[in-house]
Amino acid sequence: MRPDDFAIDNCLKCSLCNTVCPVLGVHPQYPGPKRLGPELERMRREGVRTDTEWVEYCLGCHRCDLVCPSQVNVSEMIARAKAEHRKPLVRGLRDWWFARPGLIGLLATILPAISNFALSLKVVRLLMSKIMLIEPRHMFPAYSRPDLRTPAPAGKDRPRVLLFPGCFIRYNQPDLGRTIIALLEQNGFAVEVAASECCGVPATANGDATLARALARANVKAMTHQVESGMRVVAACSSCGHRLKTAFGGTLEEDKKLAAAAQKIAANTFDLGELLMQQSNAGKLNTRFQPTSLKLAYHAPCHQKSQGIGRPWYHLLRQIPGVTIEDLDSGCCGMSGTYGFKQEKYDVSMAVGHDLFESINTAQPQMVTTECATCQFQIEHGTAFKTIHPAEVMLQAYSEHRAG
Amino acid sequence: MESNRYDVVVVGAGLAGLTAAAAAVQQNLKAALVATGPGSFVLGPGWLTTADIARAGSAQELKEAIAFFCEKSLFAGCSLEGDLSTARPLPTLLGDFQRVALAPSSLWKAEPRPDTSSAVIGVRGLSSFDENFMAARLSECSHALGFSCAYAARQISLSRNFGVPVTTLRIATYFDRDPEFRAELMDALRSAAQGFARVLLPGMLGLHSSDHQIAQFEHDLGCSICEVPTLPPSVPGLRVFHRLESYLGKLGIELFRGYPVQSFEFHRDACTELRIASPGHSMLLRAESVVLATGRNSAELLGNDCVRLDEQMRPLTSSGALVAPNLFIAGSFLSNAETSRGDTLEILTGYRAGNLAASTRGNYAAR
Numbered sequence: 001m002r003p004d005d006f007a008i009d010n011c012l013k014c015s016l017c018n019t020v021c022p023v024l025g026v027h028p029q030y031p032g033p034k035r036l037g038p039e040l041e042r043m044r045r046e047g048v049r050t051d052t053e054w055v056e057y058c059l060g061c062h063r064c065d066l067v068c069p070s071q072v073n074v075s076e077m078i079a080r081a082k083a084e085h086r087k088p089l090v091r092g093l094r095d096w097w098f099a100r101p102g103l104i105g106l107l108a109t110i111l112p113a114i115s116n117f118a119l120s121l122k123v124v125r126l127l128m129s130k131i132m133l134i135e136p137r138h139m140f141p142a143y144s145r146p147d148l149r150t151p152a153p154a155g156k157d158r159p160r161v162l163l164f165p166g167c168f169i170r171y172n173q174p175d176l177g178r179t180i181i182a183l184l185e186q187n188g189f190a191v192e193v194a195a196s197e198c199c200g201v202p203a204t205a206n207g208d209a210t211l212a213r214a215l216a217r218a219n220v221k222a223m224t225h226q227v228e229s230g231m232r233v234v235a236a237c238s239s240c241g242h243r244l245k246t247a248f249g250g251t252l253e254e255d256k257k258l259a260a261a262a263q264k265i266a267a268n269t270f271d272l273g274e275l276l277m278q279q280s281n282a283g284k285l286n287t288r289f290q291p292t293s294l295k296l297a298y299h300a301p302c303h304q305k306s307q308g309i310g311r312p313w314y315h316l317l318r319q320i321p322g323v324t325i326e327d328l329d330s331g332c333c334g335m336s337g338t339y340g341f342k343q344e345k346y347d348v349s350m351a352v353g354h355d356l357f358e359s360i361n362t363a364q365p366q367m368v369t370t371e372c373a374t375c376q377f378q379i380e381h382g383t384a385f386k387t388i389h390p391a392e393v394m395l396q397a398y399s400e401h402r403a404g
Numbered sequence: 405m406e407s408n409r410y411d412v413v414v415v416g417a418g419l420a421g422l423t424a425a426a427a428a429v430q431q432n433l434k435a436a437l438v439a440t441g442p443g444s445f446v447l448g449p450g451w452l453t454t455a456d457i458a459r460a461g462s463a464q465e466l467k468e469a470i471a472f473f474c475e476k477s478l479f480a481g482c483s484l485e486g487d488l489s490t491a492r493p494l495p496t497l498l499g500d501f502q503r504v505a506l507a508p509s510s511l512w513k514a515e516p517r518p519d520t521s522s523a524v525i526g527v528r529g530l531s532s533f534d535e536n537f538m539a540a541r542l543s544e545c546s547h548a549l550g551f552s553c554a555y556a557a558r559q560i561s562l563s564r565n566f567g568v569p570v571t572t573l574r575i576a577t578y579f580d581r582d583p584e585f586r587a588e589l590m591d592a593l594r595s596a597a598q599g600f601a602r603v604l605l606p607g608m609l610g611l612h613s614s615d616h617q618i619a620q621f622e623h624d625l626g627c628s629i630c631e632v633p634t635l636p637p638s639v640p641g642l643r644v645f646h647r648l649e650s651y652l653g654k655l656g657i658e659l660f661r662g663y664p665v666q667s668f669e670f671h672r673d674a675c676t677e678l679r680i681a682s683p684g685h686s687m688l689l690r691a692e693s694v695v696l697a698t699g700r701n702s703a704e705l706l707g708n709d710c711v712r713l714d715e716q717m718r719p720l721t722s723s724g725a726l727v728a729p730n731l732f733i734a735g736s737f738l739s740n741a742e743t744s745r746g747d748t749l750e751i752l753t754g755y756r757a758g759n760l761a762a763s764t765r766g767n768y769a770a771r
Contacts, residue, residue, distance in 0.1 A: 014447060014636065014637060015571075015573060015636075015637055016441055016442065016446070016637055018571075018573055018574075019573055019577075019611060019637065019642060024574065024577060025577040025578070025580070025581055026581070028564050028565055028566050028567065028574070028578070029565060029566070029567045030567075031567065065662065066440075066661055066662030066663075067441050067442070067661070067662070068440070068441060069440055069441030069442075069443075070441075071440060071664065242683070244684070245682075245683040245684030245685075246683045246684070266683065266684040266685075267684055267685045268684075268685075269684050269685075277407055277408075280406070280407065281406045281407060281408050281409070305661070305662070306662065306683075307682060307683060307684075308660065308662050308663040308680060308681075308682025308683065308687055309682060309687055310407070310408070310658060310660060310687070311658070312407070315407040329650070329653065354581075355581070
């Protein structure tokens with residue numbers, strides 16, 4: 001783990017963070033992670049007022065953290081400054097909502113059909129852009145009845161895992177949740193769905209530290225019992241997974257007991273691909289794949305890269321006979337959760353994604369696959385290619401499932 | 405299929421680590437490269453000096469290692485020029501010349517040429533690059549070297565507001581990404597370069613650009629372009645690192661970027677597993693052999709009890725015992741005044757370690 005409070009003294013101002021920042025490459029005046037992170041943090045710690053609008057433009061992709069030779073937690077410093085930053089009223093209101101995808105999901109799924117119809121209307125989107133500064137060119141994802149439940153136990157002696165669904169699976173794609181459960185069951189696990197809240201990444205990204213802490217507390221309470229009993233937590237969304245693995249971004253550090261419980265969850269959280277890859281390494285992966293013919297392009301989300309687990313899905317999907325898969329390795333998609341929905345940031349977001357769109361267009365795959373839901377929107381928005389979660393590709397490849 | 409089992413895991417992505425990984429792949433090993441950041445090469449000018457070459461083990465092996473590195477750089481699209489027999493004086497940011505053995509082509513061409521009219525071109529607002537100072541000093545220093553060149557100073561302005569101060573990193577990023585910016589830079593350079601056969605620019609022609617892209621830019625300008633390295637991190641050095649790293653990825657080397665190695669685990673004396681300190685829980689890699697190229701003063705990784713290396717570059721403890729028969733050291737791991745090495749030795753030891761790793765194949769599999 002990154003030794004937090006001393007990290008700032010490890011910053012040698014070598015500027016390597018600036019060489020990988022996606023925003024710095026598309027916005028000529030963006031000061032970059034070195035300035036917004038360690039440099040201004042020194043002043044902030046001295047109580048000097050250095051509030052700047054620029055912190056709002058940080059994508060939170062963690063690329064700066066990963067390239068730092070001294071393991072300075074650059075993006076965490078920027079996230080703290082974001083929480084202190086004062087926004088104009090309308091943007092503040094909008095971001096209050098954006099920080100709460102769980103609440104939006106809850107309201108939108110009271111009558112999903114009506115919400116989806118309303119959100120698909122151009123006039124509604126235009127109104128939202130005028131009143132709420134929400135970019136009208138982006139479609140909202142469709143909402144679905146939140147009916148993902150713990151399935152009947154698949155077998156008595158199976159190792160049980162706790163699925164952390166995340167807001168997207170809960171409110172938009174419960175079918176993806178069921179796919180993931182089926183995939184885990186195909187590989188010998190019994191699955192329980194966690195009664196969890198939003199992981200808190202959107203809260204931090206939108207500068208709401210209080211909410212992020214409250215969600216972290218609720219999630220610790222919702223999962224501690226199961227983790228104590230030896231269950232592993234599985235996250236299929238890379239941002240949720242990263243959040244859990246970093247003990248909720250260190251939001252609970254002030255409360256020692258909660259922090260210890262969060263650490264325990266962190267130590268037992270696995271990315272879905274990571275868990276299946278472990279099965280594969282132990283020779284326990286179900287490899288009864290039906291041969292297929294599929295040309296895929298894989299985009300590794302930033303929060304997948306920042307988990308430091310290699311490229312499990314890339315290696316898993318390559319085991320399916322007839323699948324060819326290209327790792328695009330073309331940087332950040334630019335969406336960063338709610339960032340791309342913000343009117344004033346839409347152009348930056350699309351410019352960041354430009355390299356990725358180009359390489360998808362060059363690769364000409366049948367489909368793009370990526371773990372992150374908002375990377376999926378952005379790729380479908382920026383290119384003409386269908387984009388799905390790798391779990392769907394893998395489940396489809398099981399012959400039993402097809403036959404059954 | 406075990407995705408986390410490798411014939412060799414190389415730790416560190418400086419010159420030594422990159423070379424070791426490339427050499428291992430050349431030997432058909434399945435290799436992984438674990439690194440936090442690009443190593444110290446990018447913090448220098450991006451060229452290799454001749455310092456310490458004389459202390460290399462055998463001239464033949466050094467020659468072979470350098471030829472190997474140059475070949476890989478060429479394939480990666482960031483070719484280095486020069487050889488070890490001659491040292492070429494190349495201009496520095498301070499307007500003097502440093503003797504260099506190998507350099508990326510764009511730096512290599514900047515040697516003093518009395519018969520070529522040369523201009524040093526600065527960019528308005530660019531911090532730490534003073535074309536007037538450089539031109540005057542270069543003229544003076546080239547006299548001292550016996551070349552008698554005259555350098556003129558020119559400045560270009562770019563319409564884009566790059567904030568204050570402008571840095572070569574930012575210009576390089578736009579050079580990579582934005583065709584409009586390249587066109588604007590081309591126009592500005594064209595008028596500044598008028599009447600000169602050669603221009604010297606601060607190193608800024610892209611963090612990822614290939615030899616081909618730079619040659620194309622030069623061709624369109626119709627005048628020879630040389631780069632001068634600026635303050636660290638140097639753009640030409642970063643370019644070499646980026647292109648080599650992405651080339652290694654294409655060769656099939658698995659890259660683990662961002663988190664340091666937390667521990668090594670030994671079974672029956674051999675180092676067979678290492679753990680990467682990724683968030684939450686560590687990531688386990690199994691290895692037939694390990695190459696440590698983690699730079700100066702990183703002996704604490706092995707418990708601080710490594711005092712020297714045997715002839716196969718394996719660390720020995722203070723009592724003279726081998727730490728592990730399949731653990732090799734490349735680069736300046738055990739650094740002190742006696743063992744301090746130049747960049748060329750990083751390449752030599754990396755090359756050697758990558759090849760030695762191949763010799764352990766099949767002996768130390770972690771079961």
